[in-house]
Amino acid sequence: MDIxxxxxxIINLTIESITDDGMGVARKDNxxxxxxxxxxxDLLECEVIKKKKNYAIAxxxxxxxxxxxxxxxxxxxxxxxxxxxxxRMQYDRQLIEKQRIVNDSFERIASMKVDIxxxxxxxxxxxYRNKSVYPCGYNNGKVDFGYYRxxxxxxxxxxxxxxxxxxxxxxKRAVAYWANTYSISAYQEDIHxxxxxxxxxxxxxxxxxxxxLVTNAKNIPYIDKLVxxxxxxxxxxxxxxxxxxxxxxxxxxxLKNLDNKKLLNIKIVSLMQNINKNKGNLILTQDTKLLWGQxxxxxxxxxxxxxxxxxxxFQVNRIQTQILYDKVVEFVLVNSTxxxxxxxxxxxCGTGTISLYLSQYVNFVRGNEISVSSIExxxxxxxxxxxxxxxxxxxxxxxxxxxxxxxxxxxDVIVVDPPRKGCDKKVLDxxxxxxxxxxxxxxxxxxxxxRDVAYLKDYYHVELIQPVDxxxxxxxxxxxxxxxxxxxx
Numbered sequence: 218m219d220i221x222x223x224x225x226x227i228i229n230l231t232i233e234s235i236t237d238d239g240m241g242v243a244r245k246d247n248x249x250x251x252x253x254x255x256x257x258x259d260l261l262e263c264e265v266i267k268k269k270k271n272y273a274i275a276x277x278x279x280x281x282x283x284x285x286x287x288x289x290x291x292x293x294x295x296x297x298x299x300x301x302x303x304x305r306m307q308y309d310r311q312l313i314e315k316q317r318i319v320n321d322s323f324e325r326i327a328s329m330k331v332d333i334x335x336x337x338x339x340x341x342x343x344x345y346r347n348k349s350v351y352p353c354g355y356n357n358g359k360v361d362f363g364y365y366r367x368x369x370x371x372x373x374x375x376x377x378x379x380x381x382x383x384x385x386x387x388x389k390r391a392v393a394y395w396a397n398t399y400s401i402s403a404y405q406e407d408i409h410x411x412x413x414x415x416x417x418x419x420x421x422x423x424x425x426x427x428x429x430l431v432t433n434a435k436n437i438p439y440i441d442k443l444v445x446x447x448x449x450x451x452x453x454x455x456x457x458x459x460x461x462x463x464x465x466x467x468x469x470x471x472l473k474n475l476d477n478k479k480l481l482n483i484k485i486v487s488l489m490q491n492i493n494k495n496k497g498n499l500i501l502t503q504d505t506k507l508l509w510g511q512x513x514x515x516x517x518x519x520x521x522x523x524x525x526x527x528x529x530x531f532q533v534n535r536i537q538t539q540i541l542y543d544k545v546v547e548f549v550l551v552n553s554t555x556x557x558x559x560x561x562x563x564x565x566c567g568t569g570t571i572s573l574y575l576s577q578y579v580n581f582v583r584g585n586e587i588s589v590s591s592i593e594x595x596x597x598x599x600x601x602x603x604x605x606x607x608x609x610x611x612x613x614x615x616x617x618x619x620x621x622x623x624x625x626x627x628x629d630v631i632v633v634d635p636p637r638k639g640c641d642k643k644v645l646d647x648x649x650x651x652x653x654x655x656x657x658x659x660x661x662x663x664x665x666x667x668r669d670v671a672y673l674k675d676y677y678h679v680e681l682i683q684p685v686d687x688x689x690x691x692x693x694x695x696x697x698x699x700x701x702x703x704x705x706x
Contacts, residue, residue: 222248223268227278232259237318237663239302239367239692240274250275253367256306257314258284274368286310301380301690302367312338312686315694319684322663327671332681337540342689345534347420347516349381350500351389353396353403353413360396360403362389362416370406380690382420384483388428391446392416399439404432412437414493415500419525421516422535427487429527430508431501433494437508444509447485487511489527501528503590518542521573523598530567530591537687541659541695542574544683548657548699549575549630551680556580562621562628562651564614564644565635569595569607571659575632576607583625584609585617615643618651630655639665645672658698661687666696678703 222228230243232255241255249272252263260282263275286307303311316336323329339345351362354372363374377386395401396413404411410433417429428447430437437443488509493502505527513524516531518539525531532538550556559579563572566584568591576582584607586592592611599607610617631653633640639662640648648656656677660666670679677700687695 222246222265222273224265226265226268228263228265228275229281230255230261230263230275232257232261232284234317235303235314235692237322237692237694248273252277254302254305256284256286256303257310258286301378302692304379304690308338308342308689311689312336315686315692316684318692318694319663319682319696322667323670323682326664326667327674329667329671329674329679331679334681334683336684336686336694337537338686339534339537339689342686343379344381344383345536345689346380346382347535348531348533349378349385349418351416351418353411353415354405355403359393360401360413361393380688382418384420384424384426385418387483388418388426388447388485389416392428392430392443395439395443395446399442401438409433409496417489417491417501417527419514419527421514421525423515424484425514426483426485427489427511427514427525427527428485429489429491429505431491431493435492437490440508444488448488448509485510487514491527503528518570518574520577521570521598521602521604523568523570523573524594524601525568526590526594528590529594531570532687534687537685537695541685541687541697542571544685544697545571545632545657545659546575546578548683548697549632549655550578551699553629559629560626561630561632562618562653563632563634564618565633566595566609567591567634569598569609571632571634572607572609573598573602573604576604580606582607583621583628585614586611587613615641615647618647622651627651628653630657632657632659634659635665637662637665639669642672645669648673649676652702654702656698656700658696658700660696660698661693663694663696666698670698670700673700676703677701 230245230250232241232243232252234242234257236242241252243250243252252275254277255261262278262281264278265273265275267274287305288307319333323331352365352372353362356374361374363372366373401413402411404414412432412434414433415431419427490506490508491501492504513526515522516525553559556578557580561575561579561582563582563584566572566586569584572582572584584595589611592609595609631648631651680699680701683697685695
């Protein structure tokens with residue numbers, strides 16, 4: 218007799234694979250289950266938390282038999298936090314699963330068998346993120362920062378994560394201490410009240426930090442006290458002074474409770490505020506102001522340096538980005554006889570990182586991005602690097618590209634690096650209209666990549682695909698795709 222599956226049902230499941238969102242996949246009685254925290258090979262007792270017609274979402278009640286690919290989780294909050302969803306899986310197996318995700322996406326969504334190279338893993342896959350975002354909430358009545366639980370907006374107050382910079386935990390503690398000392402409230406999404414929404418931490422290759430407060434208010438009380446704690450403590454607090462002057466009455470900058478020596482060793486060069494009074498999931502707006510220090514931090518990729526603002530897009534894994542961009546260059550130049558004459562158009566160019574990287578190898582690069590502030594940032598990056606063979610223009614590319622086709626020579630290669638949702642249909646139609654010899658598509662979500670490649674397959678042939686593991690211990694995987702134009706008119 219079939220048992221009706223509904224919310225709250227308890228069921229035993231064996232995990233067969235994982236999704237590109239890091240969910241374990243199981244099948245039982247003609248129903249597909251997506252299990253939060255499950256990894257390939259697990260036998261689990263699960264509780265159904267959502268039931269639809271053809272699938273259900275479940276959480277783990279207990280692990281009946283751990284996968285052979287399981288290791289002791291690096292993060293004690295594994296299975297709860299959405300920060301590092303695969304940290305319980307051996308890293309070599311993570312790479313195998315990501316390779317399968319890419320292969321399956323093209324077979325299942327695009328109905329294509331293509332040349333997919335072996336994924337390029339990371340030699341030391343820990344503490345690689347140069348940007349981390351922590352939602353703010355109340356932890357036992359105290360303001361604190363953590364990660365969202367996977368597939369929810371419930372905060373798990375995780376002190377450390379193996380994918381974040383090791384110093385972030387100390388910065389989080391210091392900001393939380395300041396907030397609790399001076400009664401700075403945490404944002405509560407259900408009532409749209411409270412000041413602190415998110416803490417954003419960026420770090421560059423010189424281990425210089427930018428700290429950003431995303432707030433539901435224009436003015437932040439006692440911000441001078443946070444500057445004292447985070448930014449001026451090296452000048453204003455020596456160990457002897459802290460021992461004598463830092464009381465424990467809850468109303469002073471008593472850094473002893475924050476491990477003063479460790480905090481003094483963290484080089485914070487920028488304190489920023491981003492004002493976000495909107496309801497919903499948007500984290501950063503364009504309304505940013507400087508509270509202390511520098512408006513930008515400088516980071517490097519190869520021979521280039523980039524000014525990174527609080528809301529700027531910049532790849533989170535510096536080491537793997539270098540590998541990714543070298544592949545982009547390789548694909549752009551392959552089968553080209555005269556590199557110095559190549560005209561490249563870079564769509565979704567952001568702050569110009571790929572455009573400027575390519576400019577070292579080709580004649581000219583035109584970059585397009587819908588965000589005006591990103592284009593301004595791209596122009597500044599070109600100027601600061603002394604790069605003159607690039608041109609950046611803001612606007613919707615489906616409108617900008619037809620204008621370029623009327624004004625300039627057609628491109629030899631178009632590079633696209635869209636967000637996770639992939640390219641809009643009108644953008645894909647614009648690519649067909651522009652008719653370059655090659656398209657190099659950079660993607661961080663295999664399913665939308667496969668969908669877009671399928672749309673273009675009557676016009677462009679997929680030569681090869683190179684996956685790169687940009688996000689170890691998560692299910693995310695980056696791909697670079699080389700497509701060449703078919704003979705069509």
